[in-house]
Amino acid sequence: MEHKFEKEQRWNELAGEYQTMLYRIAFSNLKNRADAEDAVQEAFFRYMKDEKPILNKEHEKAWLIRTTIHICMDILKSSWHQKTVGLDESLLAESRSVYLPYQVKDDATLEAVLKLPMHYRNPIYLFYYEDYSIQEIAGVLNEKEGTIKTRLRRGREEVKKILTEGRP
Amino acid sequence: MGIEEIGVKRKAQIPEYTNPKKAGQSERFQESLMQNLKSQEEDNVAAETEGSTSPGGRKSGVSMTGTMARIRVNEAAGREAVRTAEVRNMSYEESDNIEIAVTEGYTLKGKLEGSHVYVEAKYDDGRQEAYQVDTGKVQEQTTYRIEQFALETAESVTG
Numbered sequence: 001m002e003h004k005f006e007k008e009q010r011w012n013e014l015a016g017e018y019q020t021m022l023y024r025i026a027f028s029n030l031k032n033r034a035d036a037e038d039a040v041q042e043a044f045f046r047y048m049k050d051e052k053p054i055l056n057k058e059h060e061k062a063w064l065i066r067t068t069i070h071i072c073m074d075i076l077k078s079s080w081h082q083k084t085v086g087l088d089e090s091l092l093a094e095s096r097s098v099y100l101p102y103q104v105k106d107d108a109t110l111e112a113v114l115k116l117p118m119h120y121r122n123p124i125y126l127f128y129y130e131d132y133s134i135q136e137i138a139g140v141l142n143e144k145e146g147t148i149k150t151r152l153r154r155g156r157e158e159v160k161k162i163l164t165e166g167r168p
Numbered sequence: 169m170g171i172e173e174i175g176v177k178r179k180a181q182i183p184e185y186t187n188p189k190k191a192g193q194s195e196r197f198q199e200s201l202m203q204n205l206k207s208q209e210e211d212n213v214a215a216e217t218e219g220s221t222s223p224g225g226r227k228s229g230v231s232m233t234g235t236m237a238r239i240r241v242n243e244a245a246g247r248e249a250v251r252t253a254e255v256r257n258m259s260y261e262e263s264d265n266i267e268i269a270v271t272e273g274y275t276l277k278g279k280l281e282g283s284h285v286y287v288e289a290k291y292d293d294g295r296q297e298a299y300q301v302d303t304g305k306v307q308e309q310t311t312y313r314i315e316q317f318a319l320e321t322a323e324s325v326t327g
Contacts, residue, residue: 109270127292128268128275131260134294145294152273152292160271 007048014044018061021130022068028114028125029072039075043068062140069122069141076118112162113155120155123148249305250314253298258288265321276314278321285318 022043026036046067047060054060113124122141126132127148134152138145260266263277273292278285287299301318310316 109268113270124270128270131275131277131290133290133296134292149293156270156273156292163271 011044011048014047014064018064022064025065025122025125025130026068026072028121028129029069029118030075031114035075039068039071042071046071058136058139062136065126065140066142073118108163109159112159115162116155116158120151120158123151124155124159127152247312247315249302249318250312251300251302253286253300255288255296255298256286257296258286263288265317265324267317276317278317280322280325285321287314287318287321289314 019040022040023036026039027033030036030039043064047064054063110129113121113128116124123137126137126140127134132140134145134148137143138148141148258277258279260277262279264280265276265278267276269275275290277288277290283302283304285301285303287301289295289297289299299314299318301315303318303322306315306319308319310319
């Protein structure tokens, strides 16, 4: 009974601390509220089921972000997603409040970022909009720092292309 | 007939090989080096007199700013209103003003602290820099992005 209570408490702590941030990351990948909610819930489930020791807060956060991104990739690769056309809610005005807890002056750039391929989108989104350092992103995405720098640079060029030529 | 005699005879028959790729290479290199140095000097003089932002990295202040076409951070050196500060890793939530410049490759965060604005800059090459800007000393017509951003931050807080 006590164990259940502890788990519930832990669940509430996790949700309070990371839910919004993970939801934004999931939404930036899936561009759909319902799918993003599913991805975040699945990430929390996996975290609670996982018996591996979590070293510290940073490790915990990195684990949750990485798992959320992997779940998003799985959803995007799933046969259901491949065969259906989901509603892209990222361009809807009411979805703008979903993105970030602060006011972004340049909506066009954010929309261009969301159009990037996943391997550019995630580093750019985490670096600029979630304010992660290159070192942290490398840890979260299990990549070398040099790879992240390259993706940030190339992703930036892609954003410019989308903004000027309108193509990803 | 000795071995030396044959060797001498053969050496005399073989014409000296000149690598066409290397011919004149050192002269050309020296010439282009001098040209680069000259144009760099001219740019430095122009930047110092104008005191404006310009694309391309130039040596000014603490270290080279790199060759990125963005704000010249180390231009802070020699500016009365701007002092370099220790990076605190301030979050977006703590900041009074933020600028996300994806196409330029940097983010700026600012917080008003008394008569100063603390500004933190982060670049996509991994650099992080921080400044204390005395807004009272910043000229209104400044073209230096850090100073402009500090003024915007102060205005956003005080209205």
